[in-house]
Amino acid sequence: MISLTSRVTLTGALVLTTFIALTALALEQAFEQSAHSAERERLFAQLYLVMAAAEVSDSGMLAMPGHLPEVRLELPASGLYARIDPPEGESLWHSPSAIGLTLPSPPREIGDGEYFHRLPFNGDNYFLAALAIEWETLDGPLPMVFSVLEDSAGFELQMRNYRHTLWGWLAAMAIIALLALIAALVWGLRPLRTVASEVRAIESGEQEVLSSNYPREVKRLSDNINTLLNHEHAQQLRYRNALGDLAHSLKTPLAVLRALADKVGEHSPTLHEQVDRMDNIVQYQLQRAATAGRSALAAPLPVKPVVERLITTLQKVYHYKSVQLDSSVDDSVLFRGDEGDLMELLGNLLDNAFKWSHSRVVLEVAHEGRVVLIRVADDGPGIPDEQAERVLQRGVRLDEATPGHGIGLPMVRDIVEAYGGSILIEHSPLGGALFRLQLPAG
Secondary structure (H helix, E strand, C coil): CCCHHHHHHHHHHHHHHHHHHHHHHHHHHHHHHHHHHHHHHHHHHHHHHHHHHCEECCCCCEECCCCCCCHHHHCCCCCEEEEEECCCCCCCEECHHHCCCCCCCCCCCCCCCEEEEEEEECCEEEEEEEEEEEEEECCEEEEEEEEEEEECHHHHHHHHHHHHHHHHHHHHHHHHHHHHHHHHHHHHCHHHHHHHHHHHHHHCCCCCCCCCCCCHHHHHHHHHHHHHHHHHHHHHHHHHHHHHHHHHHHHHHHHHHHHHHCCCHHHHHHHHHHHHHHHHHHHHHHHHHHCCCCCCCCCEEEHHHHHHHHHHHHHHHCHHHCCEEEEEECCCCEEECCHHHHHHHHHHHHHHHHHHCCCEEEEEEEEECCEEEEEEEECCCCCCHHHCCHHHCCCCCCCCCCCCCCCHHHHHHHHHHHCCCEEEEEECCCCCEEEEEEEEEC
16 A cells, blocks of 8 residues: 555545636636626627617618717727617618628517627627617607627637636645645654654664654554563563573472482383483473564564574584585575574574584575575485475484484474474485575565
């Protein structure tokens, strides 16, 4: 999913755009209606001026003055035209501006009201205003229709200018409002970004808990995270202390049982075997319980220093074998987990390789995508395919003559599973066994 800021910004932009568009349409519609009404009033004002200038004799003859009150009515093709028509028959009069043009006839039956309409004429759009009256003469009322026709280019230009101004200002306001919204989001969501950065700092080991300087909406979350972290640290400490106390308390009873086994004669080997078995079970379960497992908030741990310490120790332990170790560990490889788990895992693998090798051990640790690959190979007798799963079970040793308790490789399996990884046992190119492990990268 996209970020919270992006989602709110996108939603705000969509709402703002919709609001601006609807507002612009409403304002444009209102302005157009107002401009249309103003145009109607102006044309009827021109029509009334023509009516004021008209003279009708007692015999019903229409006479118009030589100069009209509106100059445009006297200029040919000026865009403003006037005419006077009887209810039926040819036009009684048209303005000098209409010379050479055939003006559209107004509707003959418009009643006593006013008529205003937009219609095409001469390739353009025009407004037509008409008024039907009855002029009183001595011979009786004389019905006539006064009409004025004007080009709508000015009206359309006014509308275009208004649209450009309106949309320009609204677009500028929308941009300003959107920038203000983004600024408000950046400022308002700053505590959440601070939480995220502090969580990353905890993951990288730069700090242990979240700070307490948060708004009350976020403070409850930060307090709960701190409580969880403190509880986890305290629980791990109590757990390890309890396991250490248990191991220490079992040493004395087991030592007493061994001492007594030496004095019981013919049953001494059986007692020694059972005591050793109890000791192996206790050690295995203690090691298994001590496995911390993967934690999202564990600080990433460099693998290379741990490998170097283990190699130094194992070369001292197996100095009599003169084992050649080829180690290739990428400096950038990080393990997100407990250092004790990593040492237990690598220590058992390397100890097993040194123990069974003839003269050579190969260790490779590297990144591959989002996982850490660990390969440990030796040139020893190897592990048959049918025994590969069996050696990962507690207490199983393929060679009973070789010292050991049979809990090392099962411990490796338990640690790998606790971290969501995998382990495979294959044939090594050196002739012995190859252990291939995959663990989540730090």
